[in-house]
Amino acid sequence: MVVRRLFLALVLACSATTAPCLAVENYSGPLYVIVPFGDPGDTDPVLKNATKQLSVDLSNRQIRTAIASPIDAIEAVGTARQMCGSYNADGLIIPELRFEQSKERNLTGFIPVVGGVVSSSGVFDRSPIRASLRLYLVDCTGVVRWKTIATANKIHKGQNVAAGLTDIANEAMAEAVDEFATRPTLSRSR
Secondary structure, three states: HHHHHHHHHHHHHHHHHHHHHHHOOOOOOOEEOOOOOOOOOOOOHHHHHHHHHHHHOOOOOOOEEEEOOOOOOHHHHHHHHHHHHOOOOOOOEEEEEEEEEEOOOOOOOEEEOOOOOEEOOOOOOOOEEEEEEEEEEEOOOEEEEEEEEEEEEEEEEOHHHHHHHHHHHHHHHHHHHHHOOOOOOOOOOO
16 A cells, blocks of 8 residues: 555656756756746635736747746845746746726716727627736846736637637747747846
């Protein structure tokens, strides 16, 4: 029984670590630590998915990344030297994502308003949403070496606003990652 448990633990440990490690080892070049979207302790699924998607998008562009434990962005800049040392990284990628949503109310029914069309029940059939992504590259001394702002807009239809927010977040991230991949390179400074 003990041998079976040890074997299962060994199999789980190996399978949990090999896939991510292989993805990182396939690329050469600098390693960047991604500070997760949102505040530490934030449980918003849109932000958690955005952090994972940012890592995937950068990996698809053959940029090596590691996702840090949740930390406040200002604290990350202040401890950039320690974070770079912990991950043997060349810099930090600090994203900031904001959403805007326009929901004017017009109770007269079926009258176009700025932001969409309201049905007679007062429920919005369409709602404009916007994502604004700021992406910062901070070197290991805590200095911002590069930044960009990417936006995405959409007229969202339906009740599942989180799906619309995820769509526009991914669109803004794709634009920011393209700009990041073509930026002037950051020299290693620790």
